[in-house]
Amino acid sequence: MVRSPNDYxxxxxxxxxxxxxxxxxxxxxxxxxxxLQLDPTNTVIVSGIxxxxxxxxxxKVNGIHTLHGRAIVFATGIxxxxxxxxxxxxxxxxxxxxxxxxxxxxxxxxxLDIKVMLHDNRVYGLTKGQASPTLSKGLKTKSLxxxxxxxxxxxxxxxxxxxxxxxxxxxxxLSEHLxxxxxxxxxxxxxxxxxxxxxxxxxxxxxxxxxYRKRVxxxxxxxxxxxxxxxxxxxxxxxxxxxxxxxxxxxxxxFYQNTFKQTLEESYGQRIPSxxxxxPPWQKILxxxxxxxxxxxxxxxxxxxxxxxxxxx
Amino acid sequence: xxxxxxxxxxxxxxxxxxxxxQVLSKAFARLGYGIFADREYFSNIKGRHSYIHMNxxxxxxxxxxxxxxxxxxxxxxxxxxxxxxxxxENGVIVYDVSTLSTRSSTxxxxxxxxxxxxxxxxxxxxxxxxxxxxxRYLRSVKKIRFVGLDYPKILSExxxxxxxxxxxxxRYLSSIIVGSVVGLTGLKLDAVGYALASRFAGRxxxxxxxxxxxxxxxxxxxxxxxxxxxxxxxxxGLEKMLVASGNDIVAMAKxxxxxxxxxxxxxxxxxxxxxxxxxFERLEVEGESLGSLIVTQTEDEIAxxxxxxxxxxxxxxxxxxxxxxxxxxxxxxxxxxxxxEAPVVITYYQRGAPSTGQPTRGGQSDLLFTLYASHGxxxxxxxxSGDHLEAFYDTILALNLSEKYNVPVIHLLDKFLANSIATxxxxxxxxxxxxxxxxxxxxxxxxxxxxxxxxxxxxxLGSNTIQWAAGDEHDEFGHIDEDPLNRREMYEKRMKKIExxxxxxxxxxxxxxxxxxxxxxxxxxxGSVKGAALDAIEAMxxxxxxxxxxxxxxxxxxxxxxxxxxxxxxxxxxxVAVEHNYLAQASKLVxxxxxxxxxxxxxxxxxxxxxxxxxxRALNRVLEGERRVVLEYxx
Numbered sequence: 001m002v003r004s005p006n007d008y009x010x011x012x013x014x015x016x017x018x019x020x021x022x023x024x025x026x027x028x029x030x031x032x033x034x035x036l037q038l039d040p041t042n043t044v045i046v047s048g049i050x051x052x053x054x055x056x057x058x059x060k061v062n063g064i065h066t067l068h069g070r071a072i073v074f075a076t077g078i079x080x081x082x083x084x085x086x087x088x089x090x091x092x093x094x095x096x097x098x099x100x101x102x103x104x105x106x107x108x109x110x111x112l113d114i115k116v117m118l119h120d121n122r123v124y125g126l127t128k129g130q131a132s133p134t135l136s137k138g139l140k141t142k143s144l145x146x147x148x149x150x151x152x153x154x155x156x157x158x159x160x161x162x163x164x165x166x167x168x169x170x171x172x173x174l175s176e177h178l179x180x181x182x183x184x185x186x187x188x189x190x191x192x193x194x195x196x197x198x199x200x201x202x203x204x205x206x207x208x209x210x211x212y213r214k215r216v217x218x219x220x221x222x223x224x225x226x227x228x229x230x231x232x233x234x235x236x237x238x239x240x241x242x243x244x245x246x247x248x249x250x251x252x253x254x255f256y257q258n259t260f261k262q263t264l265e266e267s268y269g270q271r272i273p274s275x276x277x278x279x280p281p282w283q284k285i286l287x288x289x290x291x292x293x294x295x296x297x298x299x300x301x302x303x304x305x306x307x308x309x310x311x312x313x
Numbered sequence: 314x315x316x317x318x319x320x321x322x323x324x325x326x327x328x329x330x331x332x333x334x335q336v337l338s339k340a341f342a343r344l345g346y347g348i349f350a351d352r353e354y355f356s357n358i359k360g361r362h363s364y365i366h367m368n369x370x371x372x373x374x375x376x377x378x379x380x381x382x383x384x385x386x387x388x389x390x391x392x393x394x395x396x397x398x399x400x401x402e403n404g405v406i407v408y409d410v411s412t413l414s415t416r417s418s419t420x421x422x423x424x425x426x427x428x429x430x431x432x433x434x435x436x437x438x439x440x441x442x443x444x445x446x447x448x449r450y451l452r453s454v455k456k457i458r459f460v461g462l463d464y465p466k467i468l469s470e471x472x473x474x475x476x477x478x479x480x481x482x483x484r485y486l487s488s489i490i491v492g493s494v495v496g497l498t499g500l501k502l503d504a505v506g507y508a509l510a511s512r513f514a515g516r517x518x519x520x521x522x523x524x525x526x527x528x529x530x531x532x533x534x535x536x537x538x539x540x541x542x543x544x545x546x547x548x549x550g551l552e553k554m555l556v557a558s559g560n561d562i563v564a565m566a567k568x569x570x571x572x573x574x575x576x577x578x579x580x581x582x583x584x585x586x587x588x589x590x591x592x593f594e595r596l597e598v599e600g601e602s603l604g605s606l607i608v609t610q611t612e613d614e615i616a617x618x619x620x621x622x623x624x625x626x627x628x629x630x631x632x633x634x635x636x637x638x639x640x641x642x643x644x645x646x647x648x649x650x651x652x653x654e655a656p657v658v659i660t661y662y663q664r665g666a667p668s669t670g671q672p673t674r675g676g677q678s679d680l681l682f683t684l685y686a687s688h689g690x691x692x693x694x695x696x697x698s699g700d701h702l703e704a705f706y707d708t709i710l711a712l713n714l715s716e717k718y719n720v721p722v723i724h725l726l727d728k729f730l731a732n733s734i735a736t737x738x739x740x741x742x743x744x745x746x747x748x749x750x751x752x753x754x755x756x757x758x759x760x761x762x763x764x765x766x767x768x769x770x771x772x773x774l775g776s777n778t779i780q781w782a783a784g785d786e787h788d789e790f791g792h793i794d795e796d797p798l799n800r801r802e803m804y805e806k807r808m809k810k811i812e813x814x815x816x817x818x819x820x821x822x823x824x825x826x827x828x829x830x831x832x833x834x835x836x837x838x839x840g841s842v843k844g845a846a847l848d849a850i851e852a853m854x855x856x857x858x859x860x861x862x863x864x865x866x867x868x869x870x871x872x873x874x875x876x877x878x879x880x881x882x883x884x885x886x887x888x889v890a891v892e893h894n895y896l897a898q899a900s901k902l903v904x905x906x907x908x909x910x911x912x913x914x915x916x917x918x919x920x921x922x923x924x925x926x927x928x929x930r931a932l933n934r935v936l937e938g939e940r941r942v943v944l945e946y947x948x
Contacts, residue, residue: 012792040779046623049784056781057792062774064626065783065793066619067649073616077623077631080607081574082775085627106612268607272595275605281628281773283604285571286747292709293603294569299742301598303565305511306557307739308342310547311504 021198024172069100108162129203156244166192219253324388327359329487339508345547347374376844492530559730566708628773651691674920699843828861921947
């Protein structure tokens with residue numbers, strides 16, 4: 001059976017605001033899944049809290065809607081326990097870079113094969129438009145009482161120094177381009193990150209479609225080559241970081257991709273050969289009669305170092 | 314000949330005391346003796362005072378500790394100053410003669426309060442605060458016997474014999490302590506050799522050097538001092554014994570129970586369990602693999618519990634292990650597991666609290682917290698264990714209950730159990746059952762939260778199903794649903810599991826009563842209180858008083874009917890809570906669930922274990938009418 005983008009839709013009514021950038025992200029997601037013909041039973045979307053957190057309910061693959069800021073760590077357990085699953089994380093800028101920032105950085109260090117999609121609209125939408133970690137200092141979006149007093153952080157640069165091996169930026173209104181990024185991220189082996197710029201039509205009156213239309217340009221059209229070749233990892237990363245600080249013109253596309261680093265599941269597999277041979281969920285832990293695979297003899301053999309044989313006097 | 318000996322071994326943290334305890338434990342076990350040893354230490358890597366309190370028996374596996382001890386082996390002057398009052402009349406103190414002129418007032422690692430107490434003690438007796446004057450006093454007035462060894466001289470002889478530099482030689486200081494114990498108890502050197510070989514497997518030179526000092530010191534002690542606490546031959550009659558800490562035995566149980574994923578963030582006193590698990594990650598026996606165990610150190614405890622829940626959704630048995638501060642961070646995710654009905658086990662080693670509290674000391678002050686942690690109402694299991702073997706079987710029970718009922722299980726242990734080494738018979742693996750609950754592997758339109766039954770079928774992510782889950786209130790598929798009637802149904806479906814668990818989990822897993830006919834006074838306790846309470850029952854017979862002990866194990870669901878059936882036979886003034894916390898928390902739960910008041914309490918919150926001697930004294934005070942006794946024995 002060939003799956004079309006429509007086959008990945010659920011019948012849950014999508015309750016984002018009309019005109020929300022999330023619709024573009026969702027459309028790109030359906031198309032990417034169809035292009036890759038992902039098996040819904042073997043695919044998991046894990047989300048946090050906020051407008052982006054609702055994403056899994058609209059997609060007909062496994063969907064785990066978790067806690068604010070923690071999607072990455074739930075996904076980490078899901079993936080480590082079954083490394084054959086395709087695991088995506090969807091989170092907002094407040095979710096992934098505010099309350100969940102520690103996990104965002106830690107995932108880069110792990111290079112675990114999880115794809116992180118940052119719904120980046122620079123405000124906390126569902127709580128009525130407070131400033132998020134990606135809103136620049138001094139800006140006053142619609143519902144702020146005072147201009148933002150904190151500096152913003154740069155998600156691309158942060159992902160790069162954290163160790164993500166695939167780092168890209170997309171724009172929700174350019175759905176086809178975004179679809180291509182999602183496909184590339186899923187195909188990549190290792191921690192992948194896409195910073196998805198999106199307007200918030202209700203609370204962000206600065207970063208509007210108009211704002212982005214004037215500034216966004218495609219990295220690939222300017223001859224950007226993101227791929228690390230043997231030996232130029234640092235150069236590539238520094239170039240990408242520099243590029244990520246362009247604000248007057250906003251580059252989108254793949255900033256950086258490194259296929260030389262071992263993933264966490266590979267590292268475990270190297271240390272524990274049976275890990276990738278028989279996946280943990282399918283490993284036998286009990287016999288048909290409900291007794292454990294251990295018996296008294298096996299127990300004694302495995303924990304020999306704790307067992308003392310009493311000397312006969 | 315003796316059938317029971319108590320020892321104290323003390324010295325600076327980081328000087329090999331822990332190894333000494335392991336070596337001695339295994340050596341005694343090799344000869345068939347039962348041991349129980351508590352390790353007390355500061356939150357410090359090197360230099361602060363630590364000690365091992367060990368009970369050795371030829372008749373049984375000891376389950377408690379008591380004072381005074383027969384033997385104190387001191388690595389340094391601080392140990393003598395800290396523990397001299399713990400030694401019985403005619404007991405023995407082994408000390409370093411090069412410290413004779415050391416003054417308690419000049420030892421910087423002694424804490425100010427102890428220094429003040431010592432100062433008061435010395436000035437009251439008109440003594441100077443040197444080791445020498447203390448020895449003179451204790452020898453003449455308390456009839457304590459002293460074994461003085463020249464530690465620096467012994468070490469310099471070692472360094473000459475094996476051409477070691479002084480730094481290397483100093484690492485053998487703890488062997489002087491082991492050697493003294495060997496000399497004083499007549500422990501066979503073969504057994505010590507066996508224990509060393511087991512502790513330092515493959516490091517032949519280390520074993521040889523240690524054995525040399527131990528032999529040398531033991532001969533010096535035996536020939537020079539002629540004091541012998543010879544143990545009668547063991548009458549326990551086991552061919553094999555398990556010698557393990559609480560952390561280790563829980564790790565073994567998790568492996569037997571089929572654990573495939575453990576996440577943790579480093580914290581005392583839980584981290585050693587994860588360490589042990591990691592050494593077994595390949596699950597290999599004689600080159601054959603039984604599976605794989607992923608042990609992952611996360612960036613914080615939130616990540617630890619969240620990834621454990623994630624792994625559980627993928628279909629593996631998963632757990633995380635922590636202590637109070639870590640669990641505090643986990644509580645939001647605990648409620649999430651309750652709401653999405655995900656199995657997960659949290660092994661919770663209580664320590665001195667609140668806040669950082671006493672990181673390396675014990676306590677039982679988190680019981681109410683584990684019962685009520687996280688916002689909202691959801692079913693959970695809170696299960697506690699009273700000793701090493703209980704902890705073994707309960708660990709597997711925890712894994713079973715979490716999967717059978719799709720609930721988070723908190724397995725509540727404490728530092729006393731975590732760090733104490735005990736001999737036990739080998740766990741009976743043939744009695745272990747694994748229950749993974751009801752699962753489904755293929756189902757179109759799978760309803761993870763099917764309302765037709767309170768305990769829904771569980772599917773693994775990656776099996777032939779599609780499932781959703783949300784911390785939001787949800788419909789049967791797991792999609793967000795705020796309909797008031799759906800809310801009621803889902804809420805009740807979850808809460809109904811409490812009743813089901815209550816009716817299905819056997820009472821012997823949840824509570825035990827120890828006591829014969831004619832019991833006058835009943836202790837009500839839980840966790841590590843068990844050993845001291847049971848031994849106090851024996852000790853109270855000497856006073857002509859029959860005591861009983863109600864050992865509470867499961868606090869959620871609480872074994873209401875069973876507890877009622879036992880306690881209702883007694884008058885409230887004859888019920889006494891024995892707990893390591895201020896409020897006597899478990900007794901409050903007894904009252905809350907059964908309406909029965911536990912009027913008396915014996916509590917301890919110094920961070921040190923409850924010792925039998927002080928418990929017996931406290932029980933007598935309770936019998937005389939005191940309502941509340943606060944214990945404080947122990948350095």
